[in-house]
Amino acid sequence: MALISSTCSRILLVMLAVVVLSETTPAHGDNYLLYFEAQGIAGYSSQQDKPIYYSMNPDAEMQKPGVGFDYLHRFSGESGDWGSLGIQGRLALSVFEDDTTKVEPQAYNAWFKVKTPLSDIWIGHNRPALGLGSYFDSHPLILRTLPIQGFSYDRDWGIGSSRDFSWGNLQLSATTGTGMPVYFKGNYLLAGRVAYGVINEDNYTLGLSAGYGRTLDTMGYKLRDPDPRDMRLVGGDFALLRDNLEHRFDIFAGKWLGADTVAAMYRLGYLFGPEQRMKVELQPTYWSSNGENWLMSACFSAMVTSDLTARVMYEYNHNDDDHRAVAQLYYYLPI
Numbered sequence: 624m625a626l627i628s629s630t631c632s633r634i635l636l637v638m639l640a641v642v643v644l645s646e647t648t649p650a651h652g653d654n655y656l657l658y659f660e661a662q663g664i665a666g667y668s669s670q671q672d673k674p675i676y677y678s679m680n681p682d683a684e685m686q687k688p689g690v691g692f693d694y695l696h697r698f699s700g701e702s703g704d705w706g707s708l709g710i711q712g713r714l715a716l717s718v719f720e721d722d723t724t725k726v727e728p729q730a731y732n733a734w735f736k737v738k739t740p741l742s743d744i745w746i747g748h749n750r751p752a753l754g755l756g757s758y759f760d761s762h763p764l765i766l767r768t769l770p771i772q773g774f775s776y777d778r779d780w781g782i783g784s785s786r787d788f789s790w791g792n793l794q795l796s797a798t799t800g801t802g803m804p805v806y807f808k809g810n811y812l813l814a815g816r817v818a819y820g821v822i823n824e825d826n827y828t829l830g831l832s833a834g835y836g837r838t839l840d841t842m843g844y845k846l847r848d849p850d851p852r853d854m855r856l857v858g859g860d861f862a863l864l865r866d867n868l869e870h871r872f873d874i875f876a877g878k879w880l881g882a883d884t885v886a887a888m889y890r891l892g893y894l895f896g897p898e899q900r901m902k903v904e905l906q907p908t909y910w911s912s913n914g915e916n917w918l919m920s921a922c923f924s925a926m927v928t929s930d931l932t933a934r935v936m937y938e939y940n941h942n943d944d945d946h947r948a949v950a951q952l953y954y955y956l957p958i
Contacts, residue, residue, distance in 0.1 A: 658693040659956045660713060662686065662763070666949030670940075676718040678765045678936065678949050684729055684803055684843045685777075686765050686951060689715035693732070693955075706737045709749075711762075727844065729803065731762065731778060742786035742793075751779045752794035752814040753832045755860040755873035758822060763953050765936045766890065766906050766922050769873050773842070774886045774910065775834065775856070776802040779812065791819040791828070800838035800854065810851035812836040822862050832858040840880050852881035867894040869904075879912055886910035900926040916942040930956045 664687050668675050678686040691713025698706040711732035717725045734747030750757050756770040756777055770777040781798030793816075799805050800812035818830035837851035856877040863870040869892035876885045888908040895901055901924065908918040918941070924934040934951040 654699065655694065655696040657695075657958045659690075659954070659958055660693055660711075660763075661690045661954040663688050663952045664765075664949065666936075666947060668945055668947050670943050670945035671720065675947070675949070676716070678951070679767060679771070680842060681717045681719045682842045682845045683771075684715070684731070685762060685771060686949075687715050687717060689713045689729075691729075691731075704738065706735065709734050709736070729844075742784045744782070744784050746782045748778050748780050749783060750796075751776055751781075751798050751812060751834070752783060752785075752796040752816045753834050753856070754816070754830065754858045754875065755862065755871060757794055757816050757830075757832070758792075758828070759862070759871065763932070763955070764922075765934050765949055765951050766904060766920055767908075769875060769886050769888055769908075772886070772888075772908065772910075774875055774879055774884065774912075776800070776812075776841075778802065780805045781812075787821055791817070792821055793817050800836050800851070802839075802841045802843075804841060804844050804846065806839060806846065808839065808849065808851055810837050810839050812838055812854065822864070826864040828860075828862050830860045832856075832860065834858075838880065848880075853878050854880065856884070867899055868892065869894070882913045884910070884912040886912065896925075914942070916940070930954060 664676055664678060666675050676688060681687065691711065694710045696708040697704055709732045712728065712730050715727050715729055717727060730748060732748060734745045734749040736743055736745040753775050754769065756768050756775065759768065761768050761771065769775065779798035779800065779802055781796060783794065783796035785792065785794045795815045798812045800810045812834060813836055814832065814834040816830050816832040818828045820828040822828045834854060834856045836854045838854040839846060839851050840848040856875045856879060858873065858875040861872045871890040874887040878884060888906060890904055890906040892902055892904040904922045906920040910916055918938060920936060920938040922934055922936040924932055926932050932953045934953065936949045938947045
């Protein structure tokens with residue numbers, strides 16, 4: 624039985640929007656950040672021989688046309704910051720292969736974080752402590768990480784902990800193993816990651832992750848299989864930012880949704896132009912899980928203004944023999 628169905632998620636999103644609007648008064652100006660977010664997606668698939676309006680799949684939560692908000696509130700006392708609230712919601716348009724459409728409210732980020740002497744503890748909808756996705760925010764990007772590709776979850780409902788050390792970082796999480804919706808069907812996901820180097824301070828990080836549980840096969844808010852499957856993954860990730868080059872690597876091995884699995888991706892980025900406002904990225908992705916497949920992706924992005932970014936992606940899917948070109952306009956305006 625679904626604890627939070629897509630209908631309940633819509634109700635939750637409305638409640639979160641009310642919280643945002645109640646906080647956005649001048650008196651709170653030093654304690655919050657609020658952004659208006661909008662994106663347009665359009666492309667072409669050679670396999671379908673028709674236009675598409677998504678980067679991956681119309682059932683997936685990303686990327687497709689939509690509008691929404693991103694809100695962060697900081698709570699402070701006499702001794703400094705003690706907590707924060709993050710809410711990110713949107714209305715997304717799905718255009719399916721039969722040309723039917725659906726507008727779906729989505730609660731993407733929805734977490735409350737408290738600082739304690741031992742660690743930062745969060746509860747809500749946030750990143751599981753697995754691999755590159757545990758710290759790399761890819762929600763506006765059309766190149767896909769392994770969790771967005773379907774290995775683990777980009778966001779999941781539950782609780783987690785994170786602590787920075789002089790040498791790196793330690794993260795733990797206990798989540799539902801469902802992704803966007805929440806179900807209680809005997810499913811759960813326990814995960815942990817230990818890293819040497821903090822990317823925001825050292826410009827590099829090398830991480831080892833492990834996850835264990837019984838997880839559900841979901842895509843967006845769609846439950847594709849009602850039975851939880853065994854999940855036992857170990858992984859390694861690496862990120863290095865140096866001058867105008869970015870390297871990101873992620874690999875998982877073990878069992879995912881009951882199948883023996885190996886999945887890996889490498890992303891190379893090169894920044895150039897005035898103030899390095901343009902970027903070219905290349906990304907091969909490979910996996911073996913109920914069959915083998917690989918993708919080859921390339922993306923060009925340019926910051927047109929401080930609020931508007933344009934991206935163009937080419938991707939080749941080996942199994943589907945699909946050549947796909949996708950363009951995105953992403954607007955992110957502080958309010």
